[in-house]
Amino acid sequence: MNYFPDEVIDHVFDFVTSNRDRNVISLVCKSWYRIERLSRQRVFIGNCYAISPERLIARFPGVRSLTLKGKPHFADFNLVPPDWGGFVYPWIDALARSKVNLEELRLKRMVVTDDGLELISRSFVNFKSLVLVSCEGFTTDGLAAIAANCRFLRELDLQENEVEDHRGQWLNCFPDSCTSLVSLNFACLKGDINLAALERLVARSPYLKSLRLSRAVPLDTLQKILVRAPQLVDLGVGSFVHDPDSETYNKLVTAIEKCKSMRSLSGFLEVSAYCLPAIYPICSGLTSLNLSYAPGIPGSELTKLIRHCRKLQRLWILDCIGDKGLGVVASSCKELQELRVFPSDPYGVGNAAVTEEGLVAISRGCPKLNSLLYFCQQMTNAALKIVAQNCPNFIRFRLCILEPTKPDSSTNQPLDEGFGAIVQSCKGVRRLSLSGLLTDQVFNYIGTFAEQLEMLSIAFAGDNDKGMLYVLNGCKKIRKLEIRDCPFGNIALLTDVGKYETMRSLWMSSCDITLGGCKTLAKKMPRLNVEIINENNEMEDCIDDEQKVERMYLYRTLVGPRKDAPEHVWTL
Amino acid sequence: MTMLTSLIFRGRAVIASLMMSSGGGVAQPVRRLATVAEDRLCKNGGNGKEKGLMRMKPKKENSKEGGKKKLSHLKNSFVILLPNLLMKKSEETVDDLHAQQKMPSSTETADGSSDSNASGMDTELTLGLSRVGSCKAGITGAKRAYARTIGLGLGSGTGKQSGDTEVDAAENSAASQVSSAGKVPASKAQVVGWPPVRSFRQKTLESCKYVKVAVDGAPYLRKVDLRTYNSYDELLKALEGMFNCFTVNGNFLEGSKVMDPATRMEYVPTYEDGDGDWMLAGDVPWKMFAESCKRIRLMKSSDAAGIAPRTPTCRG
Numbered sequence: 032m033n034y035f036p037d038e039v040i041d042h043v044f045d046f047v048t049s050n051r052d053r054n055v056i057s058l059v060c061k062s063w064y065r066i067e068r069l070s071r072q073r074v075f076i077g078n079c080y081a082i083s084p085e086r087l088i089a090r091f092p093g094v095r096s097l098t099l100k101g102k103p104h105f106a107d108f109n110l111v112p113p114d115w116g117g118f119v120y121p122w123i124d125a126l127a128r129s130k131v132n133l134e135e136l137r138l139k140r141m142v143v144t145d146d147g148l149e150l151i152s153r154s155f156v157n158f159k160s161l162v163l164v165s166c167e168g169f170t171t172d173g174l175a176a177i178a179a180n181c182r183f184l185r186e187l188d189l190q191e192n193e194v195e196d197h198r199g200q201w202l203n204c205f206p207d208s209c210t211s212l213v214s215l216n217f218a219c220l221k222g223d224i225n226l227a228a229l230e231r232l233v234a235r236s237p238y239l240k241s242l243r244l245s246r247a248v249p250l251d252t253l254q255k256i257l258v259r260a261p262q263l264v265d266l267g268v269g270s271f272v273h274d275p276d277s278e279t280y281n282k283l284v285t286a287i288e289k290c291k292s293m294r295s296l297s298g299f300l301e302v303s304a305y306c307l308p309a310i311y312p313i314c315s316g317l318t319s320l321n322l323s324y325a326p327g328i329p330g331s332e333l334t335k336l337i338r339h340c341r342k343l344q345r346l347w348i349l350d351c352i353g354d355k356g357l358g359v360v361a362s363s364c365k366e367l368q369e370l371r372v373f374p375s376d377p378y379g380v381g382n383a384a385v386t387e388e389g390l391v392a393i394s395r396g397c398p399k400l401n402s403l404l405y406f407c408q409q410m411t412n413a414a415l416k417i418v419a420q421n422c423p424n425f426i427r428f429r430l431c432i433l434e435p436t437k438p439d440s441s442t443n444q445p446l447d448e449g450f451g452a453i454v455q456s457c458k459g460v461r462r463l464s465l466s467g468l469l470t471d472q473v474f475n476y477i478g479t480f481a482e483q484l485e486m487l488s489i490a491f492a493g494d495n496d497k498g499m500l501y502v503l504n505g506c507k508k509i510r511k512l513e514i515r516d517c518p519f520g521n522i523a524l525l526t527d528v529g530k531y532e533t534m535r536s537l538w539m540s541s542c543d544i545t546l547g548g549c550k551t552l553a554k555k556m557p558r559l560n561v562e563i564i565n566e567n568n569e570m571e572d573c574i575d576d577e578q579k580v581e582r583m584y585l586y587r588t589l590v591g592p593r594k595d596a597p598e599h600v601w602t603l
Numbered sequence: 604m605t606m607l608t609s610l611i612f613r614g615r616a617v618i619a620s621l622m623m624s625s626g627g628g629v630a631q632p633v634r635r636l637a638t639v640a641e642d643r644l645c646k647n648g649g650n651g652k653e654k655g656l657m658r659m660k661p662k663k664e665n666s667k668e669g670g671k672k673k674l675s676h677l678k679n680s681f682v683i684l685l686p687n688l689l690m691k692k693s694e695e696t697v698d699d700l701h702a703q704q705k706m707p708s709s710t711e712t713a714d715g716s717s718d719s720n721a722s723g724m725d726t727e728l729t730l731g732l733s734r735v736g737s738c739k740a741g742i743t744g745a746k747r748a749y750a751r752t753i754g755l756g757l758g759s760g761t762g763k764q765s766g767d768t769e770v771d772a773a774e775n776s777a778a779s780q781v782s783s784a785g786k787v788p789a790s791k792a793q794v795v796g797w798p799p800v801r802s803f804r805q806k807t808l809e810s811c812k813y814v815k816v817a818v819d820g821a822p823y824l825r826k827v828d829l830r831t832y833n834s835y836d837e838l839l840k841a842l843e844g845m846f847n848c849f850t851v852n853g854n855f856l857e858g859s860k861v862m863d864p865a866t867r868m869e870y871v872p873t874y875e876d877g878d879g880d881w882m883l884a885g886d887v888p889w890k891m892f893a894e895s896c897k898r899i900r901l902m903k904s905s906d907a908a909g910i911a912p913r914t915p916t917c918r919g
Contacts, residue, residue, distance in 0.1 A: 108796035109764075165803065191803040219803070303826070324804070327813035327826065377798050378804065406798060433798050464799075490797070515796070 037062070041070050050075050069093060069546040076100070077535050079117060079141065080560065083590045084125035090456045091108060095134045097122070098158075100180025101141035103486075103584050105513055105536050109167065110540060110582065112566055114597045115142040120150070121595075127154035135186075142166065160186035167193040171222065175201035178209075185238075186214040196222030203228045212236040216243035217268045218298055218324075226252045234259045238441055243267025246300040250280045257286035265319075266290075267298035267380035269304050280309065288312045297321035297347075304332040314339035318366075319523035320523055321347040323373045334359040344368045349375040350385045357389035364403040368404035374433060377406075384433070386441070387414035402427040409440035409593030410467055415449025419456035429464035435516075437492040438468035445469055451476035454484075464488040477507020486511040499523035503530050515537040521548030528555050536586035547576030549583055554601035561585040812893065818870065818901040820848050829893040835885055838874065842901065871903035 042068055045051055054496055073096040076082060087094065102119025119141045126133050133155040145164045151158060151572070158181045163515055171194065177187065178201055186499050193590060202225050205212075212232070217224075224247045233239060235257045241264060244253065248269035257263070273280050282440040287293075293313045302325050317340050322328065330353045337356075343364040350372050352360070359365070370393060372385055387410045393400065401424045410432050430450075439446055446467040454460060465473065469492035477484065478501035485508055493499070499519040501507065504527065512534065520543035531552075544565070553561040564582040590600040637727045825845050832838045872884040876895045884892065884899070 105796065107801045108799050109798045109802055164799065191801065193803065324807055326808060373804065374798060374800065375808065377800055406800070433796055435794060435797060488799075490799075 037066055040066050044070055048073075052181040071097060073135075074098070077093040078586050078588075079119075079122070080287065080590070080593050081535070081586060081588045083241065084122045086126060086590070088129045088131060092129075092131070094126075094131055096137070097126070097133065097135070098137040099186060100139045100143060101343060103513070104140075104511070105515065105540070108139055109586075110515070112564065115564065116593065116595055116597075118595060119143050120147045123147050123154070124149050124234055127151075131155075131455040132157060134158055135162075137162040137164075138162040138166055139223075140166065142168040143173070144168050144175070145170055145173035149180075152176045155181075157183060158185055158555065159326055160187065160188075162188040162190070163192050164190045165192065169195045169364060170195040171199050171201045171220070174217075175199060175204040178202070178204040179206065182206075182209065183211050184209065185211050187212075188214055188216040188241075189219050190216065192219050194220055196408075198222040200225050200228065201296040203233060205232050207235070210235050211238065213238050213463060214241040214265075215239065216267065218243040218245050218269070218300070220245045220247070223247050225508055230255050230259070236260075238264065241295075242263035243298060244269035246270055249273075250283060250306070253284040254279060254286050257283070257290060260293055261286070261289040263290055264292050264298075265295040266293060268296070268300070268302075269298060270301040271307055272297050272301055272303045275305050275308075282305065283424075284309045284312075291316070291486055293317065294315075295321075296318035297324075299325035299328075302326070302328060304328050307332055307336055311339050316339060318342055319345040321345075323347040323349055323371065325349070326375075330356045338363050340364060342366055345370075346370040347373070349373050351375045352385070354385050354389035354392065354394070357385060358392040358396075361392045364397060366399060367393070367397040368399050370397075370400060370407055371404040372403075374406040377433065383407040387411050391417050398422060399424065401425055403427045404431075404464075406431045406433060408433060409437060410440050410446060410449065411439045411441050412444065412449035412452075413441070415446070419449075419452040421456070423456045425453065425457035425460050427462040428457065428460055428475070429462065429488070430466055431464065432467045433465070436468045437466075445472070446475065448471040451480070454480040459483050462486040463490055466490060470494050470503065474498040474501040478502050481506055482508070484509055487513070489514045489517055491516045493517045494525075496520055496523035500526055503527055510535045512536075513541060514540070516541040520544055521551075524548050525552060528552055531556060531559055532587050534587065536584065538582075538584050539580075544580050544583060545576060546574070546578050546580055549580055550576065550603050552585070558587060558589070559585050562596070563601045563603065565599050565601060632686065674715070812896075814874075814896055814898050815840060816845070816899045816901070818842075819903040819906065821846060827899075829896060832889075832893075834889050842872075843898075846901070870901040871904050873902050874899045 040063070042058065044053070048058060050073065052312065053067055053071060057064045068090050068091065069446065071091045072093055074087065074094050076087070076096045077100050079099045079101050087097075089376055099119065099122065101119070102111055102115060104500065105111060106115070111205055123136075127150055131150075134157050136158075136341075137152065137160075148169055150159075151161070152283050155361060161177060161181075161184075172185070174194075177184065186247075193462070205228075207349075209232075213236075215232075215236075226248065227246065229244075233242070239260050242256070242260065243265070244267055245254075246269050249270055251267060251274040253271070257266075264447075273283075287309055290313055296313075296317055296319070298420060299322060304327075307328070314336065319573055320337075320340055320343055326349070328349075328485070330351055330433065333348065333352045334356045337346075337378075341363055346360065346364065346367060346369070348356075352372070360370075372389070373450070374508060376384075385405070386408050390403075390405055390407070390410075391414050392472065398421060398466075400422045404427070407430070410430065417421065420567070438444055439449070444578050450463075450465060450469070450473050454463070458480075460481055460581075463481065463484060463486070465488070465602060471494045474493060477487070484506045487502060487509060488504070489512075496519055498517070499514070500523050502512065515538075519539065525538070526543050526546060549561050549563060549576070553559065562584045562585065563580055596602060638870070658911070809830075813826045814826055814829055816825045827841060827845075829838070832841065873881050874884050874892070874896045875898045876882055877897060884896075887895075
């Protein structure tokens, strides 16, 4: 390859899109490193504190698309204080000042401000795509700035963000000249929407393929929108309540029938079951259905709907579908690859829930299943063994038994054997979440068999340090390990400190590690940030090494301790 | 006052005299606890020296033993731990709870005073809820104390208002634990961050609670979102509005075609709770009702013999 001019190598590298592959390419030799870095357009940074914006820009001056992730995963469950960090403004500021030609910004679990959004909208002339997932800190005013100033905006995708709604007219801020929208998702907004502005926007967006509405958008507006945009591929319904005998409803039915390209349906943030038949005509083409935010649809209506969806590959649903309903899914959706069953009543007394029966039925009917998130009332080893046998292709297997440390419901044994069967059979499993009663044995299985495992989430499991050590020693590819309420202490933490530099991050909360142990680790490994999250001055009186640490989050970094940590987060 | 609401109040008076004091009465201490806690927090500004209702600071000796568990806290949060005494309804429950309490050593619970909770109103409240699950055999050293953490959102300035909903939810869960003693085992107490459902998703689903409403004699049912109402009055007004057509037409009322308050059919508002029992609406605080209500039935008072009065009185 050294016989070719740089331009040729550059052209060849254009075909290498995976970042992992590009990372490997850049290690071959200096000239390849140089060519690769100048040609890289898409950069993924899994932990925004692992590197600084300045170094990013220095290495990849041609970056057009940046993906950043901020807070640790357990922040989703209120285990991380709101001001912990993950601020995106410094990144936007640095990129703007270096005149990077940013076109796409994808953020997950970061703090975004209106100032930041405004800065984006004014600094990057070719800005095309903003995707915010589980972010917070901004209002609809920031969205107005994006709408008003990004002349070539193609994608505005807001997924599950906490947005303060100023009930302004942000939709109005899209200028009449804006006709480039391909994807618009504002389902997570809580406030009112200017419906007329929305209709006009859809009318002038001929390239619109994906539209996800908020609850404030009623059925009659939906009907008008669908008439204008029958080319939609992905639709998120807002409110779906109307008198099924009305003219509006009939018009909706007609409009939906014309949406021949529809492949993905979600939302139904407010829904009457008797309106659901309107969507039956498009069900046969659907590959993705997300009803996990649709409250109050009885299991019988869900199954009626799903029977029509024979091409479904992805299904997100609430557990009120029940085991029987999952049986219907199993018999109707033979192409199913991803299933997520969420609890409709997380703290309830188990009225509407699914059990191991539903999962076994799915495994029997859907052999292509490779991704699972399953919140259930109970589980058995026998069921897990059957599932492991029927579905050897799992990449993601996340099981959450609602009651912590619940044993096998038929034998009262720990669920070690069941999960052991899963990792043994599913050789490609990359992500695993455990629950129920578990001893160190399950970690032995994981360490031995889960060779491709990259992310592991553990809660209320294990007997002693051996458990954690099985994982650290055995899982060569592990990148993210998050542990809560397990009896793992300093021995487990300190046995192989070098391991953590091969990982992105480690989270441990309510375990047995002490401040002294964390300090030792921090001292030995300068290229790790070892953060102790210490709220309400839990540790103010006794800053003593024997004290147990309530929450520790460590991650590898090339830029040392961060400077934006709040007072109660200490970097050792 | 509308007919329906007057019936509720009437019914409530009748019921109160029939009912044991346990149901309604016990709810009171729980709410008072929350208020006491708030007072303490406001007075002390959460300076960390506060004992009892503030976070449990492990004492030095306990931390050396290594047995004590710390609790996760949200900023400005405190731990409300329910006194087990409130569950003394049935012996069975108490025994279960005591058994669970005794299994972890006393150092495992958040605060040493788990056993002697007889006073209940002690400032050092403990939940003393031990690890759940029927099978403890084979688990060594893996004991945890669960506690409910409530964020009051005092001074925590994110736009989440999580404090409010969580305090209410805490009251509800506390109250509902109390009122359904013997039915809800202590193991259902909530752990911070469990089950692992994204808080956005939890909040979104929490904010809708549609229940079916049946009116005796009506040809079809309706659904109402309990979350959009803040009191029984509001709900009943809305229901009246929804089912007005029946009274106006008179078609669905036996023998009554006139919308005359004096002869309008009487309805007793009843609901099915989480345990499947049919209850008279109006006894418990609104929030508790909204949490536990699964469906509503406006029962003809002639069917509700002995519970509700037969003759209406019109109040203005």
